[in-house]
Amino acid sequence: MAFTTSFHTKFPEYLWARLWIPEAWTYAALRRFHAAASGTMVATDSVHRELAEQGFTHLRRWTRGVDLDHFRPMPKGATDWPRPIFLSVGRVAVEKNLRAFLDLDLPGTKLVVGDGPALTELQTAYPQARFVGRQEGEALAAFYALADVFVFPSRTDTFGLVLLEALASGLPIAAYPVAGPLDVVGGSGVGCLSEDLREAAMNALAIDPARCRERAAEFTWAHSARQFLDHLHPVA
DSSP: OOOEEEOOBOHHHHHHHHHOOOHHHHHHHHHHHHHTSSEEEESSHHHHHHHHHTTOOSEEEOOOOOOTTTSOOOOOOOOSSOSSEEEEESOOSGGGTHHHHHTSOOSSEEEEEOOOTTHHHHHHHOTTSEEOOOOOHHHHHHHHHHOSEEEEOOSSBSSOHHHHHHHHTTOOEEEOSSTTHHHHTTTSSSEEEOSSHHHHHHHHTTSOHHHHHHHHTTOOHHHHHHHHHHHSOOOO
16 A cells, blocks of 8 residues: 655654664664655755655655744733843753753843643753743744744754744744754844854844744745645555
């Protein structure tokens, strides 16, 4: 039976971070599974390149999109939190590398939106940071709009939808130069990518929010859906 697959998560890196299972073992298992497919969809050129180097075949690009009506620039409003506000959104877990963000010597406020197994540990270790838990709908959109810079410390995401949500909200990106940020930000001028994450975060403050919004508009769900349908294995 013919079928199409997609690759979303770097399980080899996650299993190494959590259980110390060698990445090569997990990549070998994933390679065998995906080898049977007529095509394996990947989110970015960077992931395509990385998987090809691991011996994966029949790789096809499938981008992502963002809801520009929901995630949008809004008035910053008043807040008791000192500015600038540096925001990180996502699962609060070891593989997201949040300590790299929370350890930074930054002015203003560090804000973390999300829930996960490392939440209690990080709240205890970083009492000066603001942890607001999981947020959805308008509450989530409002936190994006409140912030000044979006900091993305992960080194293992295959894309990072939160990057698009931040850009749609007018937030510049600060991140490491790895898969995901390289593909979303690249040389577009809507973020700063550096191995010095503090430098990236500080430099991102100077980026025009309108430019970020324009970049987000290049990622539509309609284009994503067309790519997905084009890559599906034909059904007789």
